[in-house]
Amino acid sequence: MGRAGFNLLHVQYPLEAALQDGAGCGLGDDYEFVLRVPEHGPNHKDLVVEFLGGGGCWNYTTCNATTIGWQGQETTRYWMSQNLLAPTKAQFGASLTMCRFPLLGGGIRDFCKEENPYRTWTYLSLSYCTGDQHLGNNIATYSDGNGNNMVVRHLGAVNVDSVLTWARQLFPDLQRIHVIGESAGGWATFAWARQVAHRWPQARVAGWSDSALHLLCPSPVCHQALPMVDDSWNAINHLVAPPSSQLLTADAIRKPGWSLADLMVEALEELGGRLTFGVFTRSADAYQRLYWSLFGGHSFEWTSGMVALVNEMERRLPPSLLRTYVVSGSDHCIHRSDDLWTLQQGGVRFIHWLGNLSSCSVPAGSARVWDPAVGSEATYVGDASCNIQRCGGHG
Template sequence: MRFNPAFPRFHIPLCLLAIAACGGSSAKDEGPNNPPRAGILSLPSGWNTIEPGGETTCARGDPFEYLVRPGTVNRLIVEFRGGGACWSAATCSPGDDIFQETVGDDPLTTGIYDHDNPDNPFRDWHHVYIPYCTGDIHWGDNVATYGEGSSAVNVRHKGAVNVRAALDWVYANVPAPEKIFVTGCSAGAYGSILWSAHLREHYKNASVVQFADSGAGVITDAFFNDSLPSWKPEGAYPMWIPGLDPAELVNLYVLYEKIGAHYPDMRLSQYNTVHDEDQIFFFSAMGGGGAEAWSEAMRASVDHIEASTPNFSAYLAAGSAHCILWRPEFYTLESGGARLVRWLDALVNGEPPPSVACDDCGSP
């Protein structure tokens, strides 16, 4: 997916949006019966591009920006874009196309972005869309050098810096949302689980639901020990949670367990296909096995979270497609007798649904 260049572009100081905090107003028709519209409601309808500047950056030094779409209800989506990852000279060299290295122009018109579809549980919600261009699953805070000599390449793994800039804007401009849906596809799935804890800690009175779209966290020990440290993600970990040991995060289920136990009112979830081609590709690139090895490890990880975390639900679909949030099939996909969009609606707005899995998952 790529951003639509027709989106309005703004470089808006935080103060001008959080009008109440500035002690002023920019509302054209302000009056006793029409109070000023502050924060996110002061934005034009549709998608707005915000350029935070400061220390934010993409992997090669290109500027970072994020999108905000005001809604009509006091509910908020915080979404993290996907787009691969890089951790070595081979994966981080320019032109390798293994990760999204600039902010693109995504159309944001289908799937969860179809705001005219009456089946969309989120059609009226505020939506903050955080792009991804740092190769570090939204966790990093480092400038790493890969390779040597004339072939050396520097990568700005500043995903956590970019996220904090976007969340600072959210905190200032959406002061008390009733509900928050924290989600993301692929690399954004890992952003969703990590940063959901930060959002829950900040918005203590909000109902927070997390949904990881196609990010099961199946990695190799070698990747965790030798490659992930180049991102320096430690500063993003929710270390206020008792018992959270970064050394144990080679198993992503630990993050789900610790967040779920610390915030039992949260709802945590994952969506995967049984032979997700992209997740299998990256597992193999890390030195792991093939499709069956990844699928077996994915199922074992999900089973582990289900057994230890009562506020977790999983949705497993047949096939090998990667990510569902942006696809038109978001509204038609069924697995285990449950239609995904209805299952997700229950997760967010009703009683927590049980986990579901494909009856005949098939082979890769």
């Protein structure tokens, strides 16, 4: 197998620029991100925008919670620092040439693999250090009730807006953009894929949310949680919510019947087939069930609720716009796992499903892939083609 070299550029905002933009991490550090450039230079037509995952928090308890992560026991404070990028920068410097992201895992970031659909794309990876699913625009002060306070800068949306503004200037004529993310980053893709499509109105955009159905909406749990995180994060702000949306408003999310399926239908129908979206999840994902429980739900209810929610999306959207890949298991995320290269269900390899997200001509059987042990996909009757002028292809 050939080796695909690339430049891994680790970009840091100067302090004065961070202060000017308002960008920054949850505990006051400067914000940083990664730009991967293909071997022969930047690809000005095809871009990946990746949202990294991590822990989320919305009060004193959750912002100091202890979890088990890739470095062992970690507090949520870990996810509000630059520790995920700092070891790479300390060991390898700010720029290097190699075909795999060092220390940040394999999976989709392994560009040594010739079948990586993003091997020749420019790859923009947004670090996560604000505890707000990349959605916040608020500086919050949390108290434990005993005189201890904690200030958290939930500035995820400010960081994303700063990076996208920079990318728009550098890559103004993009034709294809894939907006991808895992866990907290997967939650972000539900909102930011639409914003990206608005910012590059000539591009065909595909979103991929990996293991990010932590909240099942509509439900009493969702009705309680969305206002709570909006109060903490100011998540429904002008940077995240396009003016055309009737559903990404502070009033809308506080209504008992607010539905993620409604939001997806609004976004995908508004953009006339120029935006497609893919959802991947495992049926008993341990982390999604954990956060569902933290929001107030019962863990044993999550799987049936997830199946019902995804089926609802499928009943209302054709496979030309919505793609789903649902399998058994409790592992969280496939994004950084080498399972990404080997997973196959119903004769459809996951990596091919991912690579074809922006293609118009995918048969329904290859767009909606389910493990029968989890449940069957919703029945769709109608035209499965995109019926638009601009269509992307595989690769």
